[in-house]
Amino acid sequence: MLAFSDACERNKAPILEVLRGAFAKARTVLEIGSGTGQHVVFFAAELPQIRWHPSDTAEHLTDLRARITAEGSGNIAAPVVLDVRAHPWSLTQADGVFSANTLHIMSWEAVKEFFCGVGRILNLSGVLAVYG
Secondary structure, eight states, X not given: OOOOOHHHHHHHHHHHHHHHHHTTTOSEEEEEOOTTSHHHHHHHXXXXXXXXXXXXXXXXXXXXXXXXXXXXXXXXXXXXXXXXXXXXOSOOOEEEEEEESOGGGSOHHHHHHXXXXXXXXXXXXXXXXXXX
């Protein structure tokens, strides 16, 4: 049985409507804190022009991989371990970064590292979209 988040199911459609505009020119998007994978699978199906790069901390990768294997599309890269405090990050350049319901559960040091890391990989015209 796949890990499931009721909150992801409730908010994925409204978030998608914002991402359609925010990531209109994006071709590569890093998702930080992909969790159950529900968001990345849904967004990848709805925004097939984008190559999605899901990531999470090591303890969440098994559930994330299971969802992508079961429901994912061809525009989702293999999920990677990403601890925002570790550098360098595995993805070195992106047009967009998305994260949902992560910053409020990170330590203050991790939040600062999140923004530093995003600043290093995001293209000058890139977009950071944060939910939650």
